[in-house]
Structures are given as structure tokens and as C-alpha cells.
Amino acid sequence: xxxxxxxxxxxxxxxxxxxxxxxxxxxxxxxxxxxxxxxxxxxxxxxxxxxxxxxxxxxxxxxxxxxxxxxxxxxxxxxxxxxxxxxxxxxxxxxxxxxxxxxxxxxxxxxxxxxxxxxxxxxxxxxxxxxxxxxxxxxxxxxxxxxxxxxxxxxxxxxxxxxxxxxxxxxxxxxxxxxxxxxxxxxxxxxxxxxxxxxxxxxxxxxxxxxxxxxxxxxxxxxxxxxxxxxxxxxxxxxxxxxxxxxxxxxxxxxxxxxxxxxxxxxxxxxxxxxxxxxxxxxxxxxxxxxxxxxxxxxxxxxxxxxxxxxxxxxxxxxxxxxxxxxxxxxxxxxxxxxxxxxxxxxxxxxxxxxxxxxxxxxxxxxxxxxxxxxxxxxxxxxxxxxxxxxxxxxxxxxxxxxxxxxxxxxxxxxxxxxxxxxxxxxxxxxxxxxxxxxxxxxxxxxxxxxxxxxxxxxxxxxxxxxxxxxxxxxxxxxxxxxxxxxxxxxxxxxxxxxxxxxxxxxxxxxxxxxxxxxxxxxxxxxxxxxxxxxxxxxxxxxxxxxxxxxxxxxxxxxxxxxxxxxxxxxxxxxxxxxxxxxxxxxxxxxxxxxxxxxxxxxxxxxxxxxxxxxxxxxxxxxxxxxxxxxxxxxxxxxxxxxxxxxxxxxxxxxxxxxxxxxxxxxxxxxxxxxxxxxxxxxxxxxxxxxxxxxxxxxxxxxxxxxxxxxxxx
Numbered sequence: 001x002x003x004x005x006x007x008x009x010x011x012x013x014x015x016x017x018x019x020x021x022x023x024x025x026x027x028x029x030x031x032x033x034x035x036x037x038x039x040x041x042x043x044x045x046x047x048x049x050x051x052x053x054x055x056x057x058x059x060x061x062x063x064x065x066x067x068x069x070x071x072x073x074x075x076x077x078x079x080x081x082x083x084x085x086x087x088x089x090x091x092x093x094x095x096x097x098x099x100x101x102x103x104x105x106x107x108x109x110x111x112x113x114x115x116x117x118x119x120x121x122x123x124x125x126x127x128x129x130x131x132x133x134x135x136x137x138x139x140x141x142x143x144x145x146x147x148x149x150x151x152x153x154x155x156x157x158x159x160x161x162x163x164x165x166x167x168x169x170x171x172x173x174x175x176x177x178x179x180x181x182x183x184x185x186x187x188x189x190x191x192x193x194x195x196x197x198x199x200x201x202x203x204x205x206x207x208x209x210x211x212x213x214x215x216x217x218x219x220x221x222x223x224x225x226x227x228x229x230x231x232x233x234x235x236x237x238x239x240x241x242x243x244x245x246x247x248x249x250x251x252x253x254x255x256x257x258x259x260x261x262x263x264x265x266x267x268x269x270x271x272x273x274x275x276x277x278x279x280x281x282x283x284x285x286x287x288x289x290x291x292x293x294x295x296x297x298x299x300x301x302x303x304x305x306x307x308x309x310x311x312x313x314x315x316x317x318x319x320x321x322x323x324x325x326x327x328x329x330x331x332x333x334x335x336x337x338x339x340x341x342x343x344x345x346x347x348x349x350x351x352x353x354x355x356x357x358x359x360x361x362x363x364x365x366x367x368x369x370x371x372x373x374x375x376x377x378x379x380x381x382x383x384x385x386x387x388x389x390x391x392x393x394x395x396x397x398x399x400x401x402x403x404x405x406x407x408x409x410x411x412x413x414x415x416x417x418x419x420x421x422x423x424x425x426x427x428x429x430x431x432x433x434x435x436x437x438x439x440x441x442x443x444x445x446x447x448x449x450x451x452x453x454x455x456x457x458x459x460x461x462x463x464x465x466x467x468x469x470x471x472x473x474x475x476x477x478x479x480x481x482x483x484x485x486x487x488x489x490x491x492x493x494x495x496x497x498x499x500x501x502x503x504x505x506x507x508x509x510x511x512x513x514x515x516x517x518x519x520x521x522x523x524x525x526x527x528x529x530x531x532x533x534x535x536x537x538x539x540x541x542x543x544x545x546x547x548x549x550x551x552x553x554x555x556x557x558x559x560x561x562x563x564x565x566x567x568x569x570x571x572x573x574x575x576x577x578x579x580x581x582x583x584x585x586x587x588x589x590x591x592x593x594x595x596x597x598x599x600x601x602x603x604x605x606x607x608x609x610x611x612x613x614x615x616x617x618x619x620x621x622x623x624x625x626x627x628x629x630x631x632x633x634x635x636x637x638x639x640x641x642x643x644x645x646x647x648x649x650x651x652x653x654x655x656x657x658x659x660x661x662x663x664x665x666x667x668x669x670x671x672x673x674x675x676x677x678x679x680x681x682x683x684x685x686x687x688x689x690x691x692x693x694x695x696x697x698x699x700x701x702x703x704x705x706x707x708x709x710x711x712x713x714x
Contacts, residue, residue: 068234068236071183072149072234072236074185075131078179078185079133079135079147079177082135082177083136083137083138085138086138087187088176088177088187089188089189089190090172090173091137094168094171094172098169102193103195103353104160105352105353106155106160106352108215110215111215111216111279111283112214112282115281116280116281118227118241120282121280124213125153125213125229125239125276126239127211128210128212129151129153129154129230130161130178130180131151131152131178131179131231131236132149132150132152132163132177132178132188133147133148133150133177133179134171135174137175149271150167150273151229151274151275151288152167152203153275153284154212154213155215157208157209157211158210159204159205159206161178161202161203161205162200162201162202163203163274164199164200164273164274164287164289165199166273167201168191184207187206188203188204188205189206190203190204194351198343198350198351199289200347200351202351213278213283214283215283215345216283216284216285216345218345223243224280225243225280226244226264226277226278226279227239227240227241227242227277227278228272228277228288230268230271230273230274230275230288231271232271243265244262245264245265248260248263248341249261261289261344262277262285262286262341262342262345263342264342265340274288274289285345286342286345287342288340288342290341292338292339293338294337294339295335295336374411376411377410380407381404381408384404387400388400409440412438415431416431429461432447432450432451445477445478448468448477448481451481465482465485468482
């Protein structure tokens with residue numbers, strides 16, 4: 001099928017979203033010969049002849065004439081100003097808003113009782129339809145050509161608009177704005193709700209008193225007349241007519257909830273995404289979304305949801321360009337029919353319905369979807385295992401095993417989609433626990449992202465935290481989440497949550513932290529112990545897990561280890577155990593610290609020790625503490641050498657780094673000899689690959705000490 005963000009002569013046999021590339025809209029002229037269209041060399045964009053793009057009258061004619069090029073130029077110019085000023089939703093706010101499906105309850109306008117003429121419908125739709133577009137936000141490494149256009153329409157008079165979710169897909173670094181037929185331009189300041197599968201997004205602009213379109217009470221039947229106002233290509237505010245062809249639902253495999261679409265014959269193309277489809281009363285019954293080609297060379301091509309392709313600025317000439325050997329004959333197209341698929345009325349009504357769970361009215365109900373996922377995955381795995389029994393070919397066996405793993409991960413991904421549809425609900429926790437237990441790191445990071453939407457003081461997250469502890473998986477996303485749990489419990493309002501998060505954080509990460517953080521973690525463990533003893537309940541999800549008494553014993557042992565350590569002693573290190581009886585290691589920074597990474601080769605040990613001794617001779621022990629990471633495999637030998645050299649420092653040996661994979665990555669280190677000066681917050685202040693000059697190092701250390709002395713006492 002044609003890629004609707006590119007010239008219509010390029011054959012792509014898959015559905016395409018209808019968002020249109022900014023550059024394509026700026027310079028477009030078409031000559032269609034069959035289905036073949038050829039692109040020319042880029043031209044300069046036309047200059048706006050007047051400040052307002054819409055010229056209302058010519059002579060006695062009341063027709064409104066639209067200057068597409070001038071309109072787009074003016075729109076892009078204003079979007080650029082929004083980007084420079086940082087106006088509108090973008091970045092992390094936009095990304096977070098798109099992550100979780102949710103509804104925006106509101107009262108829709110009821111449709112009128114009487115039918116309207118197509119002219120009246122087009123006029124009313126024109127007053128409520130918007131051009132929505134984006135350009136890179138300030139500082140983004142892209143030009144205006146990397147933006148795109150689509151369509152939106154007013155669903156609420158207080159600045160509430162509806163468009164497609166895919167308009168915002170992969171748009172973290174973009175700034176969005178809208179423009180109406182009168183030339184008024186506003187930034188998109190919030191994304192209020194979205195449903196990824198239905199491809200809907202509710203947005204807000206800073207404008208009130210807007211004329212909103214009514215929403216139909218019932219869906220039109222196949223054969224019913226419908227009209228559409230949208231922006232196909234650079235043909236802004238284009239009204240087309242057609243009929244409803246059918247309603248189709250599609251689901252299978254291990255995909256998320258089944259898709260539902262309304263087929264129409266109204267004409268549309270790239271840029272029409274989000275355009276309102278209207279019935280005889282002018283009420284919305286659907287929304288333009290995507291197309292699918294029926295190809296004679298691939299008549300059974302599977303329909304699938306695809307991402308909007310990146311589109312660059314290009315010009316389209318009036319006639320095919322002659323090649324080196326003269327004019328080329330147009331190639332006959334194998335495309336037989338272009339099917340237009342729209343978001344149906346039921347989906348539009350659901351996203352503005354209170355207490356509706358996105359996806360709950362899909363072909364497979366939400367309540368039974370989890371069991372259905374398990375059933376489908378088990379069936380596919382049984383088929384693959386049966387195939388493995390019928391072959392002895394090693395390559396085929398490997399391929400089948402890979403397919404089994406892919407099915408398992410696809411099933412977990414579907415479970416995550418299910419949990420997304422029920423954000424911040426306790427019933428989602430068992431699904432997320434299952435994904436942590438059985439998923440890979442990438443899936444677990446998605447789970448952690450969903451857990452971040454829960455009330456982090458709630459004890460409902462305890463099973464998921466426990467499973468994180470059991471998994472042993474480590475990444476920046478996981479550590480950031482655990483830190484957020486601790487920070488959301490500053491007064492330990494939920495001792496169990498805070499303590500468990502603190503224990504996992506200490507185990508999973510070589511913490512370089514001030515002493516007070518370690519003391520607060522110890523206090524959290526104590527409170528966790530009290531909580532477990534008092535409640536007498538099991539915080540883990542299954543009956544096979546340890547009971548409260550077992551947890552209490554482990555906590556007691558860990559707390560004793562923590563309290564027996566002398567903070568700031570000769571070896572400034574806290575050694576203890578977490579809830580699973582695994583070691584906790586927290587390195588304290590009571591002074592400016594030199595963190596040294598050693599050579600991997602064992603024969604380099606003497607050189608490393610000489611380096612340490614040289615630094616020690618230059619700077620008194622009262623000024624620095626040493627923390628080293630060594631690749632030496634013989635722990636006893638290394639420790640003896642350190643003691644003989646009378647070096648007061650901490651050594652993390654190879655056996656520990658093996659038990660905690662990625663330790664160097666988490667500290668942003670490598671295995672090459674390097675000296676880093678770190679302040680008491682763990683911030684790297686200076687880096688040297690050899691012993692630094694004495695004056696340079698003393699100056700850097702003195703600066704840190706002076707900064708710390710100026711800080712008010714805690």
C-alpha cells in the first residue's frame with residue numbers, strides 16, 4: 001500500500017498511519033498517471049503573499065480561498081516560536097502521558113435531531129477541525145523538515161481536542177501546535193488521555209469557548225452516508241464523502257486486545273489522521289486513521305499496525321522525470337483497491353466515559369485476557385516442542401528453541417499491555433510480578449515503569465519489590481525506581497515498602513553514599529522488622545514463600561550486622577545482609593575520595609600498589625580514603641599485599657564483581673588504570689590516567705573541602 005507520508009507512487013504492501021511529513025506538505029504538486037508519481041529535485045518553498053493565508057472574497061464571490069503554502073509557512077513559523085519559548089508539552093511529560101492508557105471523562109454534545117445538507121455539515125466541521133503539527137523542540141538535533149502534520153477536532157468547548165495516538169508516537173523531542181481555519185494558532189499544552197490500541201489521544205489547548213462537534217448516539221450501519229474533513233497531503237480543510245462499508249475486528253497470536261475498525265469509502269491520505277467522520281446530522285461517528293492496500297501480487301497480505309515513517313522535505317514535479325536513457329514508461333501497479341479504516345464510534349465514546357477501562361470491551365474481555373494469553377502461549381509452545389521431537393537437525397533445534405523463547409517473551413509483553421490498561425490498580429500487581437519473575441531485563445524495565453505510576457507508599461507494591469529482590473536484575477531504571485520508593489517514604493509512612501526498597505538498593509548497587517543514608521537504611525530495616533513481627537502476615541505472593549517469622553529472623557540478623565559495623569572506621573564499609581540473606585555493601589564517603597580501578601593483569605599488582613603508596617606519601621591519611629576495584633583472582637594474596645603496604649583502603653575483588661555483574665558499568669568505570677577524585681555526594685570531580693601532579697591534586701581536594709565547610713551543618 002502507499003506510504004501516506006510519501007509520494008503515492010511508492011508501493012508498500014502494509015497499512016500506513018495517516019500522519020503527514022512536514023516537508024512533504026510544504027512543497028507538493030501531484031500528477032497521477034495510474035498510480036505512478038515521480039519526485040523531482042527539492043525546490044525553494046513559496047513565499048507567503050499576505051500575512052493571513054485565507055482570502056475570504058474575490059470580487060462578488062463569497063468563496064473562501066485557501067493558500068496552502070502560505071498557511072503552512074505561517075503555521076511552521078509559529079511552531080518554531082513555540083519551540084524557542086519551550087511552550088507546550090514535550091519531553092518526559094509527553095512520554096509519561098503516552099505510557100499509560102486512561103480515559104478523560106466528559107459530557108459530549110448531543111447530536112441534533114434534524115439532518116443537514118453536505119454543505120452545512122462541511123461548514124460546521126470546518127469551524128471545529130484543526131491542523132495539528134510539530135517541529136523539534138528547542139535544542140533538539142533536527143530541522144523543521146523532521147516535523148509532521150495531521151488532523152484534530154474539538155470534542156470539548158474548553159480547549160479539548162481529539163486526534164490519533166500515533167500522531168505523538170516517537171515525539172519526545174517535538175513541540176506540538178494546532179491551527180484552525182481562521183488562522184488562529186495555539187500550542188498543545190497537555191495530553192489528557194490516550195488509548196494506544198484504539199489509536200486515540202485527548203489533548204488540551206489554551207483556548208475556551210470553542211465550537212465542539214456532537215458525538216453520535218449510535219453507530220451508522222453499512223451503507224450509511226458519511227463525510228470527512230481533513231488535510232490530505234497539502235490540501236488543507238478538504239471535505240470528502242462516502243459510505244460505511246463494514247465493521248471489522250482483528251485479533252490473534254499473542255497481540256494485545258483485539259482491534260476494531262470501521263471501513264469507509266471517504267477519500268483520505270497522509271495528513272488525514274484524526275479527521276472527524278460525520279453522519280447526516282453532523283455528529284461524529286468515527287475518525288480517519290489508516291489504509292490498507294489489496295495487492296494482486298500479495299492478495300492475502302496481513303493487516304498490521306505500523307509506525308509512522310520518518311518523512312523529509314521533498315518536491316513533487318508535474319511530470320515524470322526522464323532518466324539517462326530517455327523517458328521511462330510508467331510501470332503498471334498491482335494495487336487493486338485501497339481500503340480505508342477508521343476508529344469506530346464505540347472507541348471514541350469509551351475514551352470519554354467515566355470508569356471505563358481501555359480495552360475492556362474488546363473482542364476478549366479484560367477479565368479473561370490473562371488466562372487467554374497463557375492458553376495461547378502454551379498451545380504455541382506445545383506445537384514447537386512437538387516439532388523438536390521430530391527433528392535431529394541441530395540448526396532446526398536451535399531455531400525452534402529460539403521460537404519458544406520468543407513466544408514466552410511475547411506472552412509476557414501482552415501481559416504488560418494488559419497491566420497498562422489498568423494503571424495503579426492492585427489487580428495489576430500479580431501480572432507485573434509474573435513479568436518480573438519470567439521476563440528478561442528489557443521487560444522488567446517496562447514493569448518498573450508501570451510500577452512508577454502506583455502510589456509508592458502503598459503496601460500493594462510489596463510483592464513486586466520482593467520479586468525484584470529475587471530476580472537480581474540490575475539497571476539504571478530499576479535503581480531509579482527503588483530510589484523513588486525511598487524518597488516517597490521520607491518518614492517511613494510505609495515501613496515495609498521503604499525497608500525492602502532500601503535493602504534491594506543496597507544489594508544491587510555499589511552505593512557510594514554519605515553515612516546518614518546508611519543509617520537511614522538501617523533504621524528502615526529495623527522498622528521493617530517491627531512491621532513483620534506486628535503484622536504476622538506474609539508479604540510475598542504465594543504460599544511457598546517464607547512466612548513473617550522467617551523474614552523476621554533474616555531481618556534481625558541483617559540488622560545486627562549493620563549495627564556491629566563502625567561507621568567511618570579503618571575500613572569505611574558497611575557489611576550486612578538483605579532480606580534474602582545476601583550481602584549488603586555500602587561504601588561511605590566521610591572525606592574526599594580517590595577511586596582507583598586496577599589493571600586487569602595480575603602481574604600489574606605491584607605497579608598498582610606503588611601507585612597507591614606514592615599517592616599516600618604525597619597526601620596524609622586524614623585527607624583521603626582509598627577505594628579500589630581489582631581484577632586479582634587471588635583474594636588472600638591481594639589482601640596480604642595491601643596489609644604489608646600499610647594501605648588504609650577498601651578493595652573490591654574480582655569474585656565480588658563477578659557476583660554483581662555490571663559493577664564497573666554502574667560506576668561509569670572501565671578496567672583500565674584510572675584515578676578519579678570523588679566528592680562526598682559521589683560526584684566525579686576530576687579524572688587522571690596517571691598519578692596527577694601534587695599541586696593539581698591538592699588544589700582539587702582543597703576545593704572540595706572548602707565547598708563542604710561552607711555548607712550548613714546537618
